[in-house]
Amino acid sequence: MSSLLVTQSLAAQAPQSTGGGTAWLLPLMLVAMVLLLWLPMRRQKKAMAQVKEKQAAMGPGTEVMTNYGLYGTVRSIDRDTNKVVLEIAPGTAVTVHLQTVTTVVEDETVPAAPETEAEPSVIEPDAPGAGSTQVDPLDDDARRDPGQRND
Secondary structure (H helix, E strand, C coil): CHHHHHHHHHHHHCCCCCHHHHCCHHHHHHHHHHHHHHHHHHHHHHHHHHHHHHHHHCCCCCEEEECCCCEEEEEEEECCCCEEEEEEECCEEEEEEHHHEEEECCCCCCCCCCCCCCCCCCCCCCCCCCCCCCCCCCCHHHHCCCCCCCC
């Protein structure tokens, strides 16, 4: 019986492992999950507030761009039916949904068309590197080589 008592006393003195070493992991994971859900929603809410602010400042005569890249000038806004009439060219008006008008163009960001077109280059027959045949720059068929067909 004494050996049994010695064994029990040694077992009582031995360090016992506790399962509390990972108790901090669950709250940490919950906090991380809340942050991963809350931060993008906060960012989206700020962006929506900015768009609504720009739309509230919009009025007839404002240069705008829709979210699909159409530039135009606001001619009329009907906030009850969420419709905006944009003039995209002189005499051409389109009606779009109010939510598609997302950007107010403050400075001239629309690229202007070039005023002069580039002249087509013509290779002079005396120039070095000129081919043996003269090609008319406006004749597309003369430049094409049908090549081999492997049907």
